[in-house]
Amino acid sequence: MASSIGQSKDQSISFAIQNFAQLINSAEFLDYTPEILQQIVSADELNIDCEVDVFQALMRWYEHDKENRRKDLSQLIPALKLGQFDAAFIEEYIKPLFNGDQVPAKALSLLSESTVTDNRLKPDYLKARNERTCRLLTLNDVKKLKPILRYNTSLNKWQKCFEFKFIDYSYAVFHHKNYLLFVGGRSRGTQRNDTIKCLDLHTFEWQQMSAMSQRRDDLCAVLLSGKIYAFGGHDGDDPFDTAEMYDIATNQWQLLPSMPYHRYGAGATVYDGKIYIFGGLSINCRPLSAVECYDPLTNTWISCCDMHGARGWPGVAVLDSLIYIIGGYNEGYIAAAECFDPQLNAWREIAPLNIARFGICAIVVGNRIWALGGHDAYTVEQYDRENDKWIEKTPLPVYGIFSCVEVPNHIVNKLQSCYAVKENN
Template sequence: MATSCTQRPALQSDSSGQNRFMEKLMAKIFSFYDEQSLIDVTFRVSNPTALVPAHRLILAAASPYFENLFSGDQGNNPIIEINDIDSDIFERLITFCYTGQMLITVNNVGAMLKAAIILKLDDAITSCVDYLMSHINEYTIQAVYTLERETHCKLLIQKIIEYETQNFVEINQRREFLNFNVEKMQRILESDNLNITREEDAFDAIKRWFNHDVPARQEQLPLLIACLRLTEFDANFLLTHIQPLSGCEMLAFKAMLWIRDPAARAKINMRFTGPRNFSKKTLLAVCSKEFGMNPKLLQYNKVEDKWQEYASIIFDYQLCRTILKEGNLLFLGGYKSGATSNIVRSWNIRNKAWQSLPALDTARWEHCVVELDGKIYAIGGSADTRKRVLASVERYTTSNGWQFVNKLIVGRYAAAEVTLNGKIYIIGGKSGRNDLKSVECYNPNSNTWTSCADMTECHYYPGVAAHNGHIYLLGYFSGNRNVERYDPQQDTWSKICSLKVGDGFKACVSLDNKLWAIGGNSGSIFSGKNCVSVYDEENDRWGQKCSLPETSIHSCFVVPEALLTSK
């Protein structure tokens, strides 16, 4: 009598002895198969006709298909007909039942997968799908999509979604993408692992898909827009791009309310309010003891609240300006060897490689640089060491290079720049020996500068950031630790809680819906720690985070965490 499950012997404590036993047992089974000994079933397979001998017990243990087959009416027949699988493929899968291995090629993987699905060989299905996805460039993504439609294989569907999610930037440019159904689009866009560096990439993909067949997809558009991390957009983007879309008005309104009124968030019903895993942001600080020369890049670990070095850069220009654009740090202008420069160089954060870009028309240092709508603006600054002030403004586009636009109302250097609601704000600075309170706003649509309300006091080299629909400014020197807030709707400045830090350059950024002040020394400007503070808006106070290990901050950027993961 066979041993029942409840009477099965316990595992031996000597695992090596048990392994030897299993190896001997499997070797004997393989030899029975190779020698066709003790065969108790033979399959007659068509296309081409072949006879494939086997052992019922082994096949039934390997697959519920064979277990059910042998329990059915023809289960005791010595010869069983198989008509829906090619003989070569069938024989390979029978061998798989004995060895757990099979020879898969680009030419046979499709037929192998279809047969494995029929025979309910789950491990063989997994092997086929893994092979497909690791050889997708040889098999082609088009062929994989065809196989998905023919087999409806759940594992293949899952792996394709993972592939599309990981390679979304490339996939959404393919012709096949335009024919994705809305359910597939939702599965991809809902993923926290969607591999994009900014949420606008997902929005642009939705637009491309939607525009391919607007009448048929009009009602489906809100379903996809709701999959976006809408709170990652600023208010201007929501007003300009989301609110005008039919059926998306309330989505835009909720997102704007979430951004502008933290106290109301508990009452707002939104599907997604946090960033994606690949879109999770952190801080990248550019630190230099020599006014921007040869900077170190420090990345912030939010989980452990600590800073660590990401890279050191050799770049020997003082008081150049640095901006972040599409995964690159752009260094513009500056001062070297007694002369002002018009150099523009790009340093790729991921690849850590330099590239030269078209030079500025005007050499300048202590100037402002900002990006708006994909265009780069170089604004004001000093023309030479005599502080000859510049009011000129030049704009760079890939199609036209650098071109001058309307100049500032008041030429200035050592000012700060920020964008908000589709406009550029230039704040404070110096004009000759005079410190400035004045603020100017540039409208790119009309190519005009207009004066805004003055700050409550003068600031030069301030740190500024747009945050929750306002502009925040951090003072530079001690005695000027005040923090000011600008309301663009009311055109008014007001003071908020002052920073409890001393002299030093400060950067100001908005991260995770909080305002961060990076810099300002706890001791002297040369020996103290470079502080990091986070503003508690509800209680109007600043909390402290881990200080920077370097003593001078040049600039700081909010970047995707994935960007700092080297290839």
């Protein structure tokens, strides 16, 4: 009997670890014993994207019975991955909880004193949890104050994770190592950019990298095997048919063969090691339905089957060997969506969006396509493939055109803990 009870307890803890984001807002979570909660929170495989969410969950549990649970904080706080918080967050939120309690105070002091670089020798609270990739949305619009959003799985909504001042917009943005790379676009007024501006996500300092061969506003670009490929765009006049490649390791640009069409505001994505370009606007603002494929191995372009409808600024997402093209602009906002099979070189239409828009950020979350924001839009829609329909979800907290990057969760921890302190002051 004792063995069966122990096994049931282990299964319960394992379930809580795997479903932590969903459980922390339940009544059941508030009734966990300190011993059970400590085992759950200390697990390296805890299914949560951000350490701030874990801390806030502990605070919710603590506030539920503050008088009796204060003594348990010295056991629970060191179960957090304290090394993942910004130092200001620890000073603002964690240290005031203890009132001189020596156990957590010693753990917190070791955060600044530790010089151990071998992860195997670090205490658990200085280690990161098992690494996971998180999606961040960066505003790519005219506003000077650029919010970064993340999807909070425990709250089931997008929320601000960070903000930074940056006057550029209409750029391509990528994450590489600990940096955000902003390629081309424009500054205030009519000034177009030929630059790559690099934001260090640890120090929040900027540096400028090697420039492109020409200024590119409304370009499309992709990151593939440590190289950025930039296509088309314009400098305030007719669009370009030119393309070039930036090698991040060498900080050098290289010209590529020109595209078959002049275009700006096109969509682009990577599939099976090749780069696909969709639509855009050509000379005299003519919307294109043309699709091309660039093969970096052969350095050649191949024309693909045209889309059913011409469009600029579409959302583009890849799911299960299909490329989805969503919304866009063609003398007005477009709701139409379609998907492309690269193997068959064929298109088929899918259900239109509920709300027509262009400049959509299209991403895949949990095997579902999400269509986020767009020009002057807060709208979020999720595509239900089984029923071929779009479902409206909780809107974004900020309207506009966003770009998506995938980053390791230790960067999310840094950004969110910094932002939490800023919002409190």
